[in-house]
Amino acid sequence: MATVFFKLLLRRFSHLVFDGGGGNSEKKPAMKLKDLFLGLCIAALLVSEIFLFVANQQKNAALDRMNSAQHDADQARADLAQLKAATDAQASDDTRLRAENLSLTRRLSTLQTQITTFSNANVVLSLQLGNAQQTAQQQQEQMQQIQYDAEQAQATAERNACMTNLREIDAAKGEWSLETGKTTGATPTEQDLLPYLTGGIFPVCPSGGIYTIGAIGTPPSCSIHGPLVAQ
Numbered sequence: 283m284a285t286v287f288f289k290l291l292l293r294r295f296s297h298l299v300f301d302g303g304g305g306n307s308e309k310k311p312a313m314k315l316k317d318l319f320l321g322l323c324i325a326a327l328l329v330s331e332i333f334l335f336v337a338n339q340q341k342n343a344a345l346d347r348m349n350s351a352q353h354d355a356d357q358a359r360a361d362l363a364q365l366k367a368a369t370d371a372q373a374s375d376d377t378r379l380r381a382e383n384l385s386l387t388r389r390l391s392t393l394q395t396q397i398t399t400f401s402n403a404n405v406v407l408s409l410q411l412g413n414a415q416q417t418a419q420q421q422q423e424q425m426q427q428i429q430y431d432a433e434q435a436q437a438t439a440e441r442n443a444c445m446t447n448l449r450e451i452d453a454a455k456g457e458w459s460l461e462t463g464k465t466t467g468a469t470p471t472e473q474d475l476l477p478y479l480t481g482g483i484f485p486v487c488p489s490g491g492i493y494t495i496g497a498i499g500t501p502p503s504c505s506i507h508g509p510l511v512a513q
């Protein structure tokens with residue numbers, strides 16, 4: 283459009299200035315003035331067209347820039363909203379994690395207290411167990427001592443009873459020797475001694491020993507408790 287006007291303008295001016303009426307010198311001055319005025323009008327129109335075109339281009343460019351800026355602003359607004367949402371979510375997470383952390387810390391503290399309590403109780407129980415074991419050991423030792431003492435007492439009692447039996451046998455040998463006139467070297471049998479023994483019964487060692495009566499002049503003896511010893 284502008285190019286067409288421009289070409290038209292150039293043709294008109296060339297006609298007016300260079301021809302200067304060469305071929306059209308017969309025309310009247312009024313006619314030339316009219317052409318000049320028309321050319322100026324066309325030139326003014328062309329200049330206006332150019333200004334309008336440039337302004338339109340600038341307006342479009344500005345509009346584009348504004349749209350771009352608007353788009354950038356929208357994008358920035360969206361980014362800001364997203365960031366704010368993310369920040370809010372992060373804050374929420376932080377709050378939740380802080381609460382969880384606090385809860386876990388309290389739980390840990392409680393567990394540590396329980397562990398300490400159990401540990402102390404364990405120490406007390408260990409001490410009690412140690413004492414109980416020591417007491418049981420002492421009781422065991424006392425019981426063994428009592429049993430040993432009882433066995434010793436029984437052995438002593440049996441030995442004393444055996445010696446009493448041997449003394450009775452020795453006395454019977456003496457009486458048998460007096461009544462029969464047997465002297466040293468003679469050896470009586472159990473049957474020989476029965477009349478001189480209590481109840482007419484030959485005594486028996488309480489420990490199961492076997493008696494040897496022995497000759498006159500020799501003390502009787504037990505296979506377990508040995509010979510009769512003088513008191």
Ligand SMILES: [Zn+2]
Nearest residue numbers: 444487491504
């Ligand atoms: Zn005996």
